Each structure stands twice: as C-alpha cells, then as structure tokens.
Amino acid sequence: MSPSFVNAAYYPCWRIYRDLPPSSLQLDFISHVLYAFVLINTDGTLRFLDEHADCTIAADGEQGCLSAVSKLKAHRPWLKTLVSMGGGTGSAEFPAMAADPAARETFARSCREFVDRWGFDGVDIDWECPETPQDGANYMALLHALRRALPRPRYLLTTALPVGEYCLRHLDLPTAGHLLDYLNLMAYDFVGPWTDVCGHQGQLLPPPGKLEHTHPNLRNSCHGAVEYILSRGFPATKLILGIPVYARSFEGTHGVGQPFTKAEEMDYNEMPREWIHQASIDQSAGAASFVDRSPGGKGFVSFDVPETVQRKAEYVKWMGLGGLFYWTGVGDIKGPESLVWAGYQALHSNSQSS
Structure with a gap:
C-alpha cells in the first residue's frame, strides 16, 4: 500500500448481520478503515450504537466487530483504523455537547480512552451537521479539544x-485544515427523496445545459463542492473525495430532471449486474446511470461504476487532493466491477488527467 494517496472505506457495524465482517473489506486496496458508528451523549460520554455487533457477536474469530477491526492491523502494518462518531442518525446530541466546554473536554477524553482501548489510530467526527454560526463556532472548539487529546503524530x-x-x-475552514488530518467530503446524495426531480446523485461535474438541482445552498457536483472548500483556504492535500457505493433509484422516471413517484436506495452489491454492465456514462457529468424499464421497474437509477470512479481518481490527482473514500466498503463487489479497486488502481497509476 503506497502512502501517497488515501483510499479509505467506512465499515458499518450493522452489516455484520448480512455476513459481512470487517475482513470482507478489500484490504489490499484500502489505506484507512473507518468504523461506523459510535454514539455520543450530551454530557460528552460515549455509547454503543449496537453493543452486540460492536462487542459480542462472532466476527472474524473475535468477539465483536470492534475487536475484528483491531485484528485487521496484525498482518497489515500500513492500515490505519479510526472510529467514526455520530452519523446521519446519530448526530442529534452534538449541538448541545459541543456548546458545553465541560462536555467537550469529556468527549475528547472519552475518544482518547476509546481509541486506546480498542487499538485504533484515531477519531472521525461525523456531525451531520453544524447549520448555524454558533454550531460552527462550537464545532471548531470541539476540534481544538480533540486535537489536544489526540496529539500528532x-x-x-x-x-x-x-x-x-x-x-x-x-466553519473556519483554514483552522480546520490545521487541526484535521483529513476532511472526508460526502460528495454524493445530490438528489434523493428530498428533491423535486431525479438526477445523478454523485456527478463529478454539472452537465452543461441540463437541469442542475432544486435544493438551495447545495453544491450540485463534486467539483463545485471542492472548489468552494479550497477557495476558503482548506488545504487540497487533506481533502478526501467520497464515492457512494450504493445506487439511488427514481420510480416513474427515464432521465435526468424528471419528477418521480418513489425514491429508493440499494447497495452496489445488491444491484443486478446488468445495470453495471449496461450503464450509460454521461461524459459531461462524469456519472453513470441505468433506466429500469421492466414492469414495476425502478426507473432512472444513479450510481458509480469503475469508469466513473477512475475519472474521480484522476480528478483527485489533477486537483492535488488527498484521495478517495467509500461509503461503504462492504457494499462493493470483488473483481473487475469493484469500485474500491478501480479507485486504488487509478490513484496509483502514472497518468494524470482531468
């Protein structure tokens, strides 16, 4: 594993119930594993999301997925492991906790104790997300407390x-750039049940002349978000571009910009293989899709394929970014259809293009 680029993968503990333990990750192509999730209390203490999955279920010959992730490092000295705090449904306590100086210190100390106990290398903060100026200030204060408790290197x-x-x-992005090792940019979910029309959920570029997006204040492409962050002083080498290892489908639609009757989500490895093999690549957007016209079909389906991941990896090199990450690593497919492998190969090839 070359240290020059990050190729990170999130491991969601609940996937153990689908017989996907941490060892099912494509570890030969992964530099960092981020364990999702551990939850927080408003006083700064921690709690398990699923104590059975975390600590007791049989996983890779260990008791619990936390021990199984720690075990991964035994034969892979290059591998870094982090525990991710919060998540999309686990962020409600962040605003109150981060607003309280004593709770912030408790949280930072609890994170250090957790990392040391389980043999991890660090902490990932997944607060979704600070939406007010006061939340932003408290977020920065939280990062300061964490950095004091979790010193480099x-x-x-x-x-x-x-x-x-x-x-x-x-957010004070220049200061965040100083405190953080990486910012994992969730460059996906540009469309979904919350939008009026369907479209590409993780497009690299906004396609010219097409309906872009109806959500206010939302960058509608990977490049738009990257430009915004870099223009505000965040270092490029610490910015990691996210890859969705899942599809979003929009029933009742056959193309970008159409209103839909139902929106659903499925992991990449749950998709019919013909969708991947027959995907249409929008070269102007750097996005892939398939239209399921079968009776009761899913309609327009947006997802990444190896070709679009390769292009995103080339974009990372062209822009001088730090690498890629995948939500989730266990949603991938092994072999030539693998997104994690495609990203790794492109990041470590000699060519660079936009």
Missing part, C-alpha cells in the same frame, strides 16, 4: 462533512 483526527453551503459556510 500518534493519533489521526478526521471529519466527514456534506457538500452544502448551509453547513460549510459556518
């Missing part, structure tokens, strides 16, 4: 943030 400190200006505009 022994510990890593990262965060996952969305592409929306509704969040990013409240």
Whole structure:
C-alpha cells in the first residue's frame, strides 16, 4: 500500500448481520478503515450504537466487530483504523455537547480512552451537521479539544462533512485544515427523496445545459463542492473525495430532471449486474446511470461504476487532493466491477488527467 494517496472505506457495524465482517473489506486496496458508528451523549460520554455487533457477536474469530477491526492491523502494518462518531442518525446530541466546554473536554477524553482501548489510530467526527454560526463556532472548539487529546503524530483526527453551503459556510475552514488530518467530503446524495426531480446523485461535474438541482445552498457536483472548500483556504492535500457505493433509484422516471413517484436506495452489491454492465456514462457529468424499464421497474437509477470512479481518481490527482473514500466498503463487489479497486488502481497509476 503506497502512502501517497488515501483510499479509505467506512465499515458499518450493522452489516455484520448480512455476513459481512470487517475482513470482507478489500484490504489490499484500502489505506484507512473507518468504523461506523459510535454514539455520543450530551454530557460528552460515549455509547454503543449496537453493543452486540460492536462487542459480542462472532466476527472474524473475535468477539465483536470492534475487536475484528483491531485484528485487521496484525498482518497489515500500513492500515490505519479510526472510529467514526455520530452519523446521519446519530448526530442529534452534538449541538448541545459541543456548546458545553465541560462536555467537550469529556468527549475528547472519552475518544482518547476509546481509541486506546480498542487499538485504533484515531477519531472521525461525523456531525451531520453544524447549520448555524454558533454550531460552527462550537464545532471548531470541539476540534481544538480533540486535537489536544489526540496529539500528532500518534493519533489521526478526521471529519466527514456534506457538500452544502448551509453547513460549510459556518466553519473556519483554514483552522480546520490545521487541526484535521483529513476532511472526508460526502460528495454524493445530490438528489434523493428530498428533491423535486431525479438526477445523478454523485456527478463529478454539472452537465452543461441540463437541469442542475432544486435544493438551495447545495453544491450540485463534486467539483463545485471542492472548489468552494479550497477557495476558503482548506488545504487540497487533506481533502478526501467520497464515492457512494450504493445506487439511488427514481420510480416513474427515464432521465435526468424528471419528477418521480418513489425514491429508493440499494447497495452496489445488491444491484443486478446488468445495470453495471449496461450503464450509460454521461461524459459531461462524469456519472453513470441505468433506466429500469421492466414492469414495476425502478426507473432512472444513479450510481458509480469503475469508469466513473477512475475519472474521480484522476480528478483527485489533477486537483492535488488527498484521495478517495467509500461509503461503504462492504457494499462493493470483488473483481473487475469493484469500485474500491478501480479507485486504488487509478490513484496509483502514472497518468494524470482531468
């Protein structure tokens, strides 16, 4: 594993119930594993999301997925492991906790104790997300407390943030760039049940002449979000571009910009293989899709394929970014259809193009 680029993967503990333990990750192509999720209390203490999955279920010959992730490092000295705090449904306590100086210190100390107990290398903060100026200030105070408790070079400190200006505009990005090792940019979910029309959920570029997006203050492409963050002083080499290892489908639609009757989500490895093999590549957007016209079909389906991941990896090199990450690593397919492998190969090839 070359240290020059990050190729990170999130491991969601609940996937153990689908017989996908941490060892099912494509570890030969992964530099960092981020364990999702551990939850927080408003007083700064921690709690398990699923104590059975985390600590007791049989996983890779260990008791619990936390021990199984720690075990991964035994034969892979290059591998870094982080525990991700919060998540999309686990962020409600962040605003109150981060607003309380005593709770912030408790949280930072609890994170250090957790990392040391389980043999991890650091912490990933997945607060989704600071939406007010006060939340933004408290987020920065939280990062300061965490960095004091998790000093370099022994510990890593990262965060996952969305592409929306509704969040990013409240953050002191230059200071965040100093405190963080990486910012994991969730460069996906540009469309979904919350939007009026369907489209590409993780397009690299906004296609010219097409309906872009109806959500206010949301960058509608990977490039738009990257430009915004870099223009505000965040270092490019610490910015990691996210890859969705899942599809979004929009029933009742056959193309970008159409209103839909139902929106659903499925992991990449749950998709019919013909969708991947027969995907249409929008070269102007750097996005892939398939239209399921079968009776009761899913309609327009947006997802990444190896070709679009390769292009995103080339974009990372062209822009001088730090690498890629995948939500989730266990949603991938092994072999030539693998997104993790495609990203790794492209990041470590000699060519560079936009």
